[in-house]
Amino acid sequence: MQTNTDTPKQNRAPLKRNDPPAVQAILILLTFLFFASFIFMPLGLVFAEGFRKGAQVYLDAIREPFALAAVKLTLVTAAIVVPVNAIFGMTAAWAISKFSFKGKTMLVSLLDLPFAVSPVVAGLIFVLLLGTRTGFGSWLGEHGIKIIFSTPGIVIATLFVTFPFVARELIPLMEAQGREEEEAAITLGAKGWQVFARITLPNIRWGLMYGMILCMARSIGEFGAVSVVSGHIRGMTNTIPLHVEILYSEYNYTASFAVSSILVFLAVATIAVKSVMEKNVHNHQHTQH
C-alpha cells in the first residue's frame, strides 16, 4: 500500500510474454530506429553544426555578451518561476485534494488551460492585459513600472505556461494520501507549520521535486509566450530560445546551433537529475518493504 501512493510514475518489471523472437527483434529495432532518427541524430546535429567552424567559433558564440545575457535571463526567469509555481502548486493541490468547496471541479478543469491554449495566445493575453492599451497597463506605465517588453513580463508569461506542472503532479498524490495523517498530527498537538514540515512535505517531496523539474525544463525552453511579451531586445529581454531564433533568422547558423547546445545541455542535465531522483524513489520504497 506504500508504493502506489508514493509517485504516479513507477518502474514496474515488464511482463514476461511469449512473443516470437522475430516480433521482439522487429519491435526493438523499430524503437531504436525511431530514437535514432528523432532524438540521437538531431541532437548530434546540433553539436555538429555548432562545432562546424571549430571550437573557437563555438566558444566565441556562447561567450558573446548577448548570449551570456540570454543565459542569465533564462536562468533568472527559471529561478523565479520554479519556486513560485512550487508554492502555488502545493497550495492548489492542498485546496483541491483536502477540502471540498463550490467550483472545485471547474478549478481542476481550468488548471489545464495553460497546456491547452497555444503559448502565443497566452503571450497575447498578457500584452493586452498589461500593455499600454488597457487602463491598468497605462496606469503601470505612468508609475514607471514596465512589465511588457521587460523581465517581469517574461517571468509572468513563463509562470502562466508552467503553472499546472506541480499541481498536476501533487493532486493525485495528495488525494491518495488523504487527510488522516495530518489529523493524527493535529490531535497529537502539532501546530500547522509542524504538520506541514514534518508530515505533509515529507509525504509529497518526490512528487514535488518531479513537478518542479518538469516546470524548470519547460520554463527554460519556453518560446511562444515569451516571444510575444519579450520585444526581442538583445542583451535585455532575450532568453536563450529567443536568442537562438534571432541568430538563426540572421543566417548565423553556427552561432545559432552553438547557443542551442546550451539548451540541450540544460535539458540533459534536467533529465539526469530526474532519473537519479526516480532511482532514489525506487530505492527508498524498497527499504520500506
Added chain:
Amino acid sequence: MSIEIKNVTKKYPGYTALDDITLNVQTGELVALLGPSGCGKTTLLRIIAGLETADAGSVILEDRDTTNLPAREKNVGFVFQHYALFRRLDVFENVAFGLRVRPSGSRPSKSEIRDRVEYLLKLVQMDWAMKRYPSQLSGGQRQRVALARALAVNPKVLLLDEPFSALDAKVRQELRRWLRKLHDDIHVTSIFVTHDQEEALELADRIVVINKGRIEQQGAPQEVYDHPANAFVYNFLGNVNVFHGRVKDGKVLVGDKLIEAGPASGIHGAFDGQAFIRPHEIGISRIRSSANDLSGFIRDIRLMGGQIGLELETKAFEKPIEAEIPREAWRNLQLSKGDEVFITLDRVKVFTGDYEI
C-alpha cells in the same frame, strides 16, 4: 465527570448527522458508541476531538469547556480506523511525535522521550519493532503502535474510531480482549465507535446505541442486551426473527396463532405491532410440550461451529423461522432435514409500531 456532551447538533446539507445529543462519560469508563454506518457516531467522536465543529451544543472535558478549542489543544488521543501512522517515520518516531512537537518550554528531554516511548511500546508489546516502518507491520501491529502514539501525550480521553474494523476476525478478537485488559490497567477514559454489536458487548463498560443521529438507549451491555428499549435496539444487537401481528393483552396474534408475549411486554390494549425473538431463544423439541408450541419442518441445517442453525418451515408463518441450538442438543435430538419438530416461542418480545430495518 470526565466527558460531558451537551445538546450537540450537527447538520450536513441534506441530513442531520447528530440531533441534540447529550451524553456523559465518567472518568475511567470505557464507552462504546454503537450504531449502523452513517448514524453519526463517528461525527460525534470527531466533534469531541475537535476535528469537526458542532453546529450547536458544547463539549466539556474534565470541567473545562473545550467546544471552541482547536483540536491540537484538546489533549485528546485519537485512534483512526486505518491507523493513520506517519509513513515516513519509523515506529519509534511515530510514538515520539506528540512529544517532539511540544513547544521548547514543555518538551521533555531526549532521554525522557526515549524512556516514555520505550515504556509505551512495551505496554503495547511492540518494543521489538522500534526501527521498523509502518509498511513493514501487519494491521494489528499498526493499530497497537497507533494506540501507543495516542497515549504518548497523556491524553485526558482516548477516542477510538472503529479501531478494529479493518482487521481480520481472529486478530480483531485478540486485540479486543487485549484492549480491555490494557484499559483495566491504565484506566484512561475512553470512547470507541463500532458497528459491531459483539465488539461493543464484549469490550465496553457501557453501550450507547445511536441511530439516525439520536441516542436510542444507553446502559451496561447486559442491560441493553436483555432489556432493549425499542425494536431498533433489539434488532441491532443480534440476529432476530420478526413477526408482524396484532397484539392484545400480552398475546400476539400472528397469522392464526396466538403467542404468549414475554414478561417484559406488559402492554395492554390491542395494536398492530411486531414480535421479535432471537434464534437461540427458540426452543426445539421432538414432542409437543405445551399447547402454544408450533409444529414445523426442518428445511435446512447449517453447521456454524459450536452452534447449529436450523431453518424451520411452519404453516403459521410465511417466512421461515431461524433457530440456533447447541451442537449437543442437536446430537441428542438426532435432527435431520425434513423432520417434524415442535417450536417454543414463549420468549418473544413485543414492541409497538412498525420499524424499518
